[in-house]
Amino acid sequence: MKFRFPAALNIAALLLTSLQAVAQTPEAAAPAKAAGMSSQQIMFWVLISLLIFLLLVLLLSFVGIAVQMRPQLRKVYELPTVRHSWSGRVLGLLVGDATLVKGEVRDELLDHDYDGIHEFDNDLPPWWKYSFYATIIFAVTYVGYYHVAQAGQLQGAEYETEMRQAALLVSPDADDPNKLTTYQPLATPADLSEGKSLFASNCAACHGQNAEGKVGPNLTDEYWLHGGEVNHVYKTVKFGVTSKGMVAWKGKLSGKQILQVSSYILSLQGTKPAGAKEPQGEKETAGKPVVKL
Incomplete structure (x- = not known):
């Protein structure tokens, strides 16, 4: 098996010249335009393919030479x-x-044993030591880059930056959890009655029949975990708080029903039901809907 590297280079040069000539002809340019690729892009990929081909030729040539010269x-x-x-x-x-x-394995026993167990005097394999040295270099570089020079963002700062960038890409419509609505509390008896029915069938299991709080917080006091204004309550009901077990009612209740429930919750402010749960969150006086009879 003989490899002639100069001959391979000559073949590659002739192939490149012919490909350039073909790429410059109108017949070859028409399919390229039809496929949406320019002649420069075609030449780029041709050169990349040719480079890979030459590297394969070099590798095969080196292997062939090594095999032939192995005895020497x-x-x-x-x-x-x-x-x-x-x-x-x-x-x-x-x-x-x-x-x-x-590495080298030395079958040399040390002069001690434990319960008949002998120990050989062998060094760690070089691949293990090289990997360990690489981790040391990486650790020093990491500390110097992120903590000493502060040239890069740590994970917390990087997460906050990505979240801010993602917030800019969220569409500003009604389904945007970052955009607060501008609703006013519903105050008619019909809306509050409907909100009461919805609360009893969907919310009472966690918040109690009188919103005194069970698994969920007490909704009748002045303390709120996620805001007590009607639009904050609306947002909490619609999108939920999955980290705290509050399910999202978006898709299960309509926007009107969510607003009715939110308005009903605000109408319970100051009712002080029996067995009310201790306050949670921050104190905030929410405007109660005024029922117009």
Whole structure:
């Protein structure tokens, strides 16, 4: 098996020249435009493919030369002045000796044993030590870059930046959790009655029949975890708070029904039901809907 590297280069050069000539002809340019690629893009990918081809040729040539010269390389490797040198260990990889990676195993027992268990005096394999050294270099570089020079963002700051960028991409419509609505509390008896029915069938299991609080917080006092104004309550009911077990009622209740429930909740302010749960959150006086009879 003989590889002629100059001949391979000549073939590659002729191939490149012919491809350039083909790419410049109108017949070749028409399919390129039809496919949406310019002639420069075609030439780029042709050159990349040619580079990969040349690298494969070089690799095959190197392997072929190493295989043909393996007996001569073995004789050079067996020389005492070569075998134990760094270049000799690299040469050993070509002739099948992986000492550079695996290390040398010495069957030498240490002069102590524990319950009949003997210990060999072997070093750690080079691949393990190289990996350990790489982790040390990485750790020093990481600390210097992020903590000393402060050239990069830590995970917390990076997360906040990504969240701010994501907020800019959210569509500003009614389904945007970052955009607060501008509703007014419903105050008619019909709306509050409907809100009461919806509350009893959907919310009472967690907040109690009188909103005194069970698993969820008490909704009749002046303390709120996520805001006590009607639009904050509306947002909490619609989108939920999954981290605290509050489910999102979006898709289960209509916008009108969510506003009716929110208005009914605000109408319960100051009712002081029996067995009310202790206050949670921050104090906030919410405007109660005024029922117009």
